Amino acid sequence: MTALIQARRNAELILDNLHEGIIAHDLNRRIFFFNRAAETITGFQRDEIVGRDCHEVFPDRFCRSQCSFCDLGSAPTLPERPYPLAIKTRTGEIRHLEMSVVMITNFLNSPAGIVASFRDMTREYELTSQLVDAEQFAGIIGHDPKMRELFRTIRDLAASNVSVLIQGESGTGKELVARAIHEQGSRASGLFVPVNCGALPENLLESELFGHVRGAFTGAIRDKKGRFELAHNGTIFLDEIGDISTAMQVKLLRVLQDGILQRVGSEATIRVDVRVLSATHKNLETEIQAGRFREDLFYRLCVVPITLPALRDRADDIPLLARSFLKKILAEEGRPEIILSPDVMALFMAHAWPGNVRELQNVIRYILVRCRGELAKPHHLPPNFLKSQPRPLMTVNNQVQPRRDRLNVEAVRQALAKTENNRVKAARLLGVSRATLYRFLDKHPEL
Known part of the structure; x- marks a missing residue:
């Protein structure tokens, strides 16, 4: 008997020195073990909750929607893998945890309860939120x-x-x-x-x-x-x-x-x-x-x-979205990199996007069907897209004319990356003179 008592104390000592919280209860949700880390994470002391119904201690249910013991008359079904959850501590503080639950079986291999381990992920959650x-x-x-x-x-x-x-x-x-x-x-x-x-x-x-x-x-x-x-x-x-x-x-x-x-x-x-x-x-x-x-x-x-905001109400996201869709579709099709010309981007920024992000994605797919070179130009856009522009654009021979603001940071960044920072080649790829590109770079030292 003394050996059994000592073995139990040793087991509890080991569990008390884990960084993970441990809680165990029987098939009637009566808590019979609660380690030191669980006390620290939840704010509850083991003396005040051992022997009590888990749902009584945690009215919002400690396991939240994953609780397998809400209906005590039915066989419990446990989650197959760890899952995130948020709990309220004794003081009302919200803590974000990662929980794993396994069944406890007796010597007859019949269910006798559950043991749950949980890690406090609040710090990681807060860092992500920042x-x-x-x-x-x-x-x-x-x-x-x-x-x-x-x-x-x-x-x-x-x-x-x-x-x-x-x-x-x-x-x-x-x-x-x-x-x-x-x-x-x-x-x-x-x-x-x-x-x-x-x-x-x-x-x-x-x-x-x-x-x-x-x-x-x-x-x-x-x-x-x-x-x-x-x-x-x-x-x-x-x-x-x-x-x-x-x-x-x-x-x-x-x-x-x-x-x-x-x-x-x-x-x-x-x-x-x-x-x-x-x-x-x-x-x-x-x-x-x-x-x-x-x-x-x-x-x-x-x-x-x-x-949710319409795309026209967050126009600064258009280059970011276009670049992301372009990169994703090119990777799916195993094609080399293509750059959206400043003229195309100018048309994107002027468009009302009645179909929002889905329309932008479809336009990118259309461009990739029509464009087989390294630079996507306005004539690669869908005909109905050009017809729907809210204001007329100055054109000669159906080409958008150069303007002082025709370059943008995103297009230049892509061109420099594609040409390994060769400014002469980048200017040629962008369809502008070297002087124009140099003036633009002077105004944007971050490039």
């Missing part, structure tokens, strides 16, 4: 102040579980923002399930969202899970939510209120734990006034609204 001058975040490109504020908002929302309504014109990147919120949050180990609500007729949309049972309708030859079931413990993204019918709005509202759904053709209820992100290009408040959208559903979806 990189507001970075050119991209979570796959979203931009250094305009509006985009930096958007990056901060995404980080804040990732630490929460509230519903978010993302608004903005078509092509502004609403799904990218939704995916970033999911991947930066505690549900990242679950699925991100997008649904384009505007692309499906009502009868198909109901089956797509909630699933169906065999024989529910012609062609239903087997049971099928809906998107909400697939997104259990993850995130569902309802794109073009403003296009669904009022009848479908009622059915969706019930799922959002109660977390319960019924497959088409079935009376059985299924409980789901899903974070809901939605998006629309419509003004839903106007739709509510017109009687086309339910006000109660709007408030369920729009706990936090985000409005």
Whole structure:
């Protein structure tokens, strides 16, 4: 007996000297171990929480959406890999952790509880949050102040579980923002399930969202899970939510209120734990006034609204986006580098971009189909793009004429890099005289 007691003390001593926090509880969520690092990270002392229900100590649930013991009557399903989460300490401070959970089994190899290890990643999170001058975040490109504020908002929302309504014109990147919120949050180990609500007729949309049972309708030859079931413990993204019918709005509202759904053709209820992100290009408040959208559903979806800026409202990001798309597509196609001429960039900066970032990406792809040299020029642009310019450009023989401001920092930087800083070759590539390039470089010593 003395040897067993000593062995236990030794094990506890080892665990107490780990940098990672350790918490363990039984199948009834009763905590039976809490090491010294866990005390430091959470602010709780082991004497005050050992023997208590984990959910009682941590009302917001320590494991957040990944908790496998919310329903004590069902078999727990543990996350397969570490996942990020944010917790509130005893003093109310927010800490960002990385959590791993494994099952404890007894001598019969039956589940007896869980042990979770967690690392405090708050410092790393804060350092990442301070990189507001970075050119991209979570796959979203931009250094305009509006985009930096958007990056901060995404980080804040990732630490929460509230519903978010993302608004903005078509092509502004609403799904990218939704995916970033999911991947930066505690549900990242679950699925991100997008649904384009505007692309499906009502009868198909109901089956797509909630699933169906065999024989529910012609062609239903087997049971099928809906998107909400697939997104259990993850995130569902309802794109073009403003296009669904009022009848479908009622059915969706019930799922959002109660977390319960019924497959088409079935009376059985299924409980789901899903974070809901939605998006629309419509003004839903106007739709509510017109009687086309339910006000109660709007408030369920729009706990936090985000409005994405149109590309024309962050024009300084256009060279950055164009360069990024160009580099990515060239790499995909295995082609040598191409430079966008100053004239092309001037046209980009003057364009209104009604299709926003998606339109810019398509224009870059068109250029790469037409341009087989080293320099993309205006005649490589789509015909409808040139026709849609907001103001006439001085041209001779269909070429944009040189102007004093025809050079820009990005184009010159690319030309110098491509020519290994040979200014004569760079001027020739840019289509300007050496004197013009030298004057420009004098004004931009950072080059």
